[in-house]
Amino acid sequence: MLGVSVDLGGRRVVDDFALALEPGDLVALVGPNGAGKSTALRAAAGLVKPASGTVKVNGVAIGDWRAGDLAKKLAVVTQAPTMPPLFSVRAMVALGRTPYLGLFGHETSQDWAIVDEALHRAGIDDLANRRVGELSGGERQRVAIARALAQEPAVLLLDEPTASLDLRYQDSTLSLLREMAVGSGLACLIVLHDLALAGQFCDRVVLMSHGRIVAAGTPEQVLEPDLLAEVYETPLRALIHPETGRPVIVHAGPSGRPHDERGMPS
Amino acid sequence: MSEAGRPWATSAGAAISARGRVVIRSRVAAGYALGIPLLLITLVVAASIGPVQIDPRNTASIVLNHLHLAGLSGRVSGAEDVIIWQVRLPRVLTAGLVGATLAASGASYQAVFRNPLADPYLIGVAAGAALGATTAIVSPLPLDFYNFGYLAAFAFVGAMLAVGLTYELARVGRTIPPTAHILAGVAVSAAASAGTTLLMMLNESRVLVVFSWLYGDFTTSSWSKLWSILPYVAAALLVLVMLGRRMNALQLGEDEAKSLGLRVERLKAAIIITASLATAVCVAISGLIGFVGLIVPHVCRMLFGPDHRVLVPMSIIFGATFLIGSDLGARTVIAPQEIPVGILTAAIGAPFFLFLLRRQRQGMNL
Numbered sequence: 001m002l003g004v005s006v007d008l009g010g011r012r013v014v015d016d017f018a019l020a021l022e023p024g025d026l027v028a029l030v031g032p033n034g035a036g037k038s039t040a041l042r043a044a045a046g047l048v049k050p051a052s053g054t055v056k057v058n059g060v061a062i063g064d065w066r067a068g069d070l071a072k073k074l075a076v077v078t079q080a081p082t083m084p085p086l087f088s089v090r091a092m093v094a095l096g097r098t099p100y101l102g103l104f105g106h107e108t109s110q111d112w113a114i115v116d117e118a119l120h121r122a123g124i125d126d127l128a129n130r131r132v133g134e135l136s137g138g139e140r141q142r143v144a145i146a147r148a149l150a151q152e153p154a155v156l157l158l159d160e161p162t163a164s165l166d167l168r169y170q171d172s173t174l175s176l177l178r179e180m181a182v183g184s185g186l187a188c189l190i191v192l193h194d195l196a197l198a199g200q201f202c203d204r205v206v207l208m209s210h211g212r213i214v215a216a217g218t219p220e221q222v223l224e225p226d227l228l229a230e231v232y233e234t235p236l237r238a239l240i241h242p243e244t245g246r247p248v249i250v251h252a253g254p255s256g257r258p259h260d261e262r263g264m265p266s
Numbered sequence: 267m268s269e270a271g272r273p274w275a276t277s278a279g280a281a282i283s284a285r286g287r288v289v290i291r292s293r294v295a296a297g298y299a300l301g302i303p304l305l306l307i308t309l310v311v312a313a314s315i316g317p318v319q320i321d322p323r324n325t326a327s328i329v330l331n332h333l334h335l336a337g338l339s340g341r342v343s344g345a346e347d348v349i350i351w352q353v354r355l356p357r358v359l360t361a362g363l364v365g366a367t368l369a370a371s372g373a374s375y376q377a378v379f380r381n382p383l384a385d386p387y388l389i390g391v392a393a394g395a396a397l398g399a400t401t402a403i404v405s406p407l408p409l410d411f412y413n414f415g416y417l418a419a420f421a422f423v424g425a426m427l428a429v430g431l432t433y434e435l436a437r438v439g440r441t442i443p444p445t446a447h448i449l450a451g452v453a454v455s456a457a458a459s460a461g462t463t464l465l466m467m468l469n470e471s472r473v474l475v476v477f478s479w480l481y482g483d484f485t486t487s488s489w490s491k492l493w494s495i496l497p498y499v500a501a502a503l504l505v506l507v508m509l510g511r512r513m514n515a516l517q518l519g520e521d522e523a524k525s526l527g528l529r530v531e532r533l534k535a536a537i538i539i540t541a542s543l544a545t546a547v548c549v550a551i552s553g554l555i556g557f558v559g560l561i562v563p564h565v566c567r568m569l570f571g572p573d574h575r576v577l578v579p580m581s582i583i584f585g586a587t588f589l590i591g592s593d594l595g596a597r598t599v600i601a602p603q604e605i606p607v608g609i610l611t612a613a614i615g616a617p618f619f620l621f622l623l624r625r626q627r628q629g630m631n632l
Binding site: 045046047068070071072074075076078081083087088091096099105106147151 | 522572
């Protein structure tokens with residue numbers, strides 16, 4: 001992506017966003033609410049048209065791709081995916097095969113094998129025959145990821161994939177993405193709220209504020225308490241992870257500045 | 267990465283899901299295996315019943331003979347042959363074709379609007395088509411009731427205007443709340459019906475023609491009318507069946523559907539235009555027949571699940587069966603008088619609609 005700007009409702013939401021994703025990259029996109037993270041992700045997916053700048057996939061401008069071919073390269077997991085409640089998990093994940101199907105749209109046994117593999121990777125093979133409408137938020141999120149994996153993309157864009165997951169599944173989900181990045185060269189751009197997750201699992205962190213990238217680089221470079229404190233307008237501290245040596249960002253606590261128990265400045 | 271890092275990964279899952287797929291597949295196979303013979307039996311029985319009762323075996327023999335599949339049984343009289351082949355069969359087949367089309371259109375509208383209550387009748391399409399067709403009938407243009415092409419074209423324009431108007435009235439941003447959609451459909455239907463009534467009043471000489479057709483009527487069915495709708499309807503049904511898989515993907519959010527390579531706007535437009543064309547042709551030939559597009563897809567969904575690749579063809583089969591049965595009811599309940607078939611389907615459909623509405627209010631997944 002080069003110099004991408006997006007206007008929504010007459011307001012510039014993303015300004016001059018530039019990012020290169022290489023195979024195997026695991027990049028976290030972080031920043032306060034309203035910083036333009038989700039919009040930047042949607043621009044990267046070709047879901048909003050930038051006012052200026054270009055998004056390229058494999059060197060070809062995203063608008064020049066045939067929709068079906070692009071879907072074989074690039075998959076998106078949105079923030080609160082809509083799912084037809086009566087569909088089984090397996091049928092839902094099989095929708096990821098849409099760009100590969102023929103005229104009448106029937107899956108081949110090879111398609112089903114890929115679906116099963118995606119279910120297995122996302123750790124939801126035991127949910128395969130449950131109806132999507134019966135699932136918890138965390139289970140739905142994993143279904144959405146499995147659906148994206150079934151698309152066999154080279155680039156995966158995820159908008160807060162860990163938002164409704166507990167600690168175990170946050171870990172499993174990001175471990176899975178990491179495994180896919182290292183093992184099969186999947187390039188991931190992940191919008192994350194949790195700076196600790198971003199620091200531990202991602203190789204690169206991009207920090208956005210007010211529509212602009214304010215810092216990009218390794219977790220050590222970007223997860224810098226003074227910078228973050230300014231961007232998030234909240235006092236923060238960095239601890240060092242005892243094993244990885246990577247920074248872990250935490251609230252400064254009651255001693256830093258008056259704020260309520262959720263860490264919101266009062 | 268070790269298995270311990272993914273505590274939820276099991277290997278038994280593949281076997282479980284494979285079994286689930288087999289269950290669903292065999293259900294679908296049973297649906298076709300029972301649905302198609304049921305349709306054929308209904309067809310023969312419906313053709314056999316009437317003022318002159320004919321042995322269903324004779325009916326079958328007459329049909330097979332005309333299809334050059336078998337010689338005529340010795341017990342068949344010439345009168346029976348005329349009654350079946352010239353009178354009843356066109357009517358029964360037209361009812362079947364209309365039922366199939368309304369049900370498939372209903373399933374398609376439900377898919378494209380992501381609204382389980384959508385039905386060609388309830389979202390105003392049928393009333394719009396009726397207004398269009400009435401305009402054609404009463405217009406000073408050199409058209410008459412049997413000049414089917416004009417009638418269908420006017421009905422199609424009316425249907426498209428109604429579907430667009432309903433959509434715009436009910437739209438909130440880029441989504442349409444299901445109940446708001448139905449309310450807007452009712453409002454558009456009421457306005458279109460008022461227009462139809464007004465046209466009838468202003469053109470008294472045509473009142474009877476319009477009136478008898480408006481409330482669902484197969485009495486004027488003929489082979490020539492059947493042939494005139496068949497190409498449109500067959501093409502529309504084929505397109506809807508082929509779009510089944512894409513209708514599935516449309517059930518996801520707009521962004522997800524787009525990221526799966528669907529050109530969502532184009533796809534939605536294609537489905538709406540196809541379903542509306544099919545509905546308009548049906549309205550032009552048989553008037554307003556409500557609720558078929560609601561009842562049949564719902565029952566099929568309960569029986570065969572939500573996959574539109576199955577749902578649309580099943581709706582075709584069971585929609586045909588349902589309307590042939592309803593038409594049989596309409597002409598036998600108070601025989602020798604007939605009641606319009608639209609009144610019969612409404613009598614069945616309205617309570618069903620209220621039941622669905624209630625379930626939806628209780629937050630159940632339809």
